[in-house]
Amino acid sequence: MAQAVQSRPPVTGSAVTPRKRRKFFLLDLYSTAVGKKYAMAISGIMLIGFVLAHMIGNLKMFLGAEDFNHYGEFLRELLVPILPRTVALWLMRFGLIAAVGVHIHAAYGLTILNHQARSVKYQGPRDYQVANFASRTMRWSGIIVFLFLFWHLADLTWGWWNAVGNDGTFVRGDVYGNVVRSFERVPVSVLYIVANIALGFHLFHGVWSLFQSMGWNNPRFKAWRRYIAVGIATMIVVGNVSFPLAVLAGIVGE
Amino acid sequence: MSHLENLVLKIWRQNGPGDAGRFQSYRIDRISDEASFLEMLDVLNEKLIGEGLEAITFDHDCREGICGTCSLMIDGRAHGPQKGTATCQLHMRMFKSGDTIVVEPWRATAFPIIKDLMVDRSAFDRIIESGGFITASTGGAPEANLTPVPKPVADAAMDAAECIGCGACVAACPNGAANLFAAAKVSHLNLLPQGQAERWSRVQAMVESMDDYFGSCTNHGECEAACPKEISIDFIALMHSDYLKAKIKDRKLISQQ
Numbered sequence: 017m018a019q020a021v022q023s024r025p026p027v028t029g030s031a032v033t034p035r036k037r038r039k040f041f042l043l044d045l046y047s048t049a050v051g052k053k054y055a056m057a058i059s060g061i062m063l064i065g066f067v068l069a070h071m072i073g074n075l076k077m078f079l080g081a082e083d084f085n086h087y088g089e090f091l092r093e094l095l096v097p098i099l100p101r102t103v104a105l106w107l108m109r110f111g112l113i114a115a116v117g118v119h120i121h122a123a124y125g126l127t128i129l130n131h132q133a134r135s136v137k138y139q140g141p142r143d144y145q146v147a148n149f150a151s152r153t154m155r156w157s158g159i160i161v162f163l164f165l166f167w168h169l170a171d172l173t174w175g176w177w178n179a180v181g182n183d184g185t186f187v188r189g190d191v192y193g194n195v196v197r198s199f200e201r202v203p204v205s206v207l208y209i210v211a212n213i214a215l216g217f218h219l220f221h222g223v224w225s226l227f228q229s230m231g232w233n234n235p236r237f238k239a240w241r242r243y244i245a246v247g248i249a250t251m252i253v254v255g256n257v258s259f260p261l262a263v264l265a266g267i268v269g270e
Numbered sequence: 271m272s273h274l275e276n277l278v279l280k281i282w283r284q285n286g287p288g289d290a291g292r293f294q295s296y297r298i299d300r301i302s303d304e305a306s307f308l309e310m311l312d313v314l315n316e317k318l319i320g321e322g323l324e325a326i327t328f329d330h331d332c333r334e335g336i337c338g339t340c341s342l343m344i345d346g347r348a349h350g351p352q353k354g355t356a357t358c359q360l361h362m363r364m365f366k367s368g369d370t371i372v373v374e375p376w377r378a379t380a381f382p383i384i385k386d387l388m389v390d391r392s393a394f395d396r397i398i399e400s401g402g403f404i405t406a407s408t409g410g411a412p413e414a415n416l417t418p419v420p421k422p423v424a425d426a427a428m429d430a431a432e433c434i435g436c437g438a439c440v441a442a443c444p445n446g447a448a449n450l451f452a453a454a455k456v457s458h459l460n461l462l463p464q465g466q467a468e469r470w471s472r473v474q475a476m477v478e479s480m481d482d483y484f485g486s487c488t489n490h491g492e493c494e495a496a497c498p499k500e501i502s503i504d505f506i507a508l509m510h511s512d513y514l515k516a517k518i519k520d521r522k523l524i525s526q527q
Contacts, residue, residue, distance in 0.1 A: 041518075049447075049480070049485075050477050050510055053486065053487065054514060126485075126486045129481075130445035130447070130486055133445060133446030133447065133483075134377055134378055134485065136377055138377050139293065139374060140293070140343070140345075141346050143345055143347045145492060145495035147490035147491065151490045152444065221489070225489040228503065228506060228510070229487075231507045231508065231511025231513075233504050233507035233508070233511075
């Protein structure tokens with residue numbers, strides 16, 4: 017019976033296997049699985065920051081059309097005496113696009129690695145102990161949120177689909193009106209709510225996970241990591257879901 | 271002493287690395303509840319040999335939970351249903367009469383099946399090898415308190431050093447990652463003063479050799495739940511943080527490489 021089932025590199029007994037020429041250290045770091053997890057954690061922090069700020073900013077819609085549209089204009093005029101109009105906004109957008117790109121590229125690479133690591137699956141049923149729904153559906157919740165992102169941009173940034181299925185038209189700069197006209201369509205509101213719940217699950221595991229990936233487990237604050245994850249996920253979901261519900265309930269309307 | 275009756279075992283049989291393999295059902299009419307899981311398999315093997323059939327191949331050695339040789343995915347859980355227990359210390363009293371028990375080998379690309387329930391875990395040895403040696407001075411045994419180690423640090427290092435290298439973490443991980451194993455092996459040296467000289471090169475080499483065989487950690491925590499020594503995933507965070515420091519420090523402190 018053949019026992020040698022795996023080809024083995026020679027035993028060197030030295031601490032470091034000499035690697036070929038080292039790449040630039042960030043690329044070198046990114047080429048490893050643990051490095052990709054740092055990239056996912058850091059891009060995740062950027063995206064969490066955006067999602068939080070986005071949610072808080074949108075709460076302005078409860079103050080009325082004038083306040084909300086003024087906030088939209090403020091974003092375009094951010095740092096205006098220093099930078100020309102919309103430049104600061106575009107710099108942030110480029111940062112976010114880069115973060116999304118890195119997040120997905122790393123996730124894709126790691127998913128391939130993970131599938132290769134267990135090429136033959138368990139043939140009997142698994143009995144998971146602690147892996148929860150959120151942690152096991154990260155890829156799916158991520159894909160849902162990513163696809164939703166396109167709908168969201170097409171709906172409220174580019175306006176392609178904002179006028180579909182309702183009487184009004186997309187008016188550039190009338191943030192309040194566009195939101196109201198969009199959310200008055202019940203299926204669209206349902207889509208936003210479903211996507212935000214997926215985002216909530218993604219954030220619940222993602223926030224906790226990033227502490228582990230970055231190695232942040234100071235015993236003093238370790239117990240807080242779960243609470244922070246629950247807190248951020250809940251805040252985002254409750255805040256974002258309140259917008260379509262408010263429009264449907266007539267609290268926010270024209 | 272009581273007995274269990276009419277157990278059905280669905281055991282993975284595979285003639286060799288190239289064979290497709292299949293589940294085969296075996297009946298245990300009567301077994302003592304004080305028998306360990308491996309003793310139950312011994313009894314079954316005796317019966318099979320008596321009938322002129324081939325015995326089931328499975329890994330086992332010390333049978334007291336300290337060597338890390340036994341494995342087995344029992345009812346979808348690494349080392350079976352009892353927490354913090356290796357298969358050899360799992361007893362039949364954890365099961366009920368009439369149960370159907372599914373027994374599978376560890377499944378990971380890095381752990382190819384040799385035969386039946388036996389897998390080749392030498393990928394772990396590759397990780398250990400890459401970690402290299404410690405430049406502690408040899409010779410006569412040093413005076414015990416020559417190198418002061420704070421008690422909590424010694425305790426934490428001992429917690430990590432409890433790892434017996436059984437591979438349950440990889441087997442339980444939905445991604446087939448070996449981060450808990452590598453983290454335990456990295457941490458029990460990196461926490462102690464004797465391990466400081468090679469701290470950064472060790473974590474770097476071990477993390478990178480892990481990539482050659484295993485998946486990546488997505489922080490499910492299944493490894494910690496499956497570990498017969500209940501090693502904490504806190505060590506994974508420690509390894510991640512040490513690896514990041516190693517990568518950054520290497521650029522600044524040329525002398526360390």
